[in-house]
Amino acid sequence: MSRRSLPEINAGSMADIAFLLLIFFLVTTTMDVDTGLVRKLPAMPEDEEIIDDSQIKAKNIYVVLVNAKDQLLVEEELMEISQLREGAKTFLDNWGKNPTLSDNPQKAIISLQNDRGTSYEMYIKVQNELSAAYRELRDREAQKKFGVNYTELKGDNKKEIRKMYPEKISEAEPKNVGGK
């Protein structure tokens, strides 16, 4: 009987307390998603293994060099970063027309080499431009075949396009040319 005499607790301020907590979590929540360029590193070469790249014809390799001053040397010619995407696209999409460029996109390899003094920003720019070249070619092919962009494709269709334009960006074993 004594229980009945207890006054009821006022729950009116519960909403205020809940609001307080809600605002705290609202403020601390970060909804950012991590984005970035995904790459796959090659396995370490075995000591006794001799790297034999003589089978690959020189014309199928697109040599991109970046020096310590963030300058680009593409196929032994100085180039601006804004031209790299078009340059890579012409190289990849040559299909044997120009004898100095690649035979076909499956055989084509982009070889990227940078100096220890190259800035990270420049390196990412170069990687981005090369990815963009592949992406544009894939998009074009996907549009032609399926009427949609490459990223919207699924399963076998996506595989087909990827097989047609495989992303082959090779990075040379690090060298220290330009000094510190």
Next chain:
Amino acid sequence: MSRFKKKKGSGTPAISTASLPDIVFMLLFFFMVTTVMRETTLLVENTLPQASEVKKIEDKSLCSYIYVGAPVTGMKAKFGTEPRIQLNDSFKLASDIQEFVAAKREATAEEKKPQLITCIKADVDAKMGLITDIKQELRKAQAFKINYATYASVD
């Protein structure tokens, strides 16, 4: 006075706020569940570069983060101004990376091990020399999947 009385009588009844706490609690639980508290404090300056060809990382729990950059202002006196590597909560050398990757691999469930990815969060002012060292160490540690963290930009 009679005017007020009249109004009260004919107006619409007040909306009940009894369910307000329930609604607020619902929102609260949503934010509590989705919140991820930052587990490391940054000791390095970390302005990521911009790139347009970015991919999203689906599962952050599979990521091991390597931060690279010049020490923040308070740390400069002790650790210098040159870009350095930060693993977890302290400055480390490139040679510590193999151990770091191994520890992450140890803590991951067997079926998820192939999906492990290393996120390199490097400052724009970092030099490739340091990044190359990191990459070489990762190759030695057989952690081949890497992600250069960048901000997404539109061209």
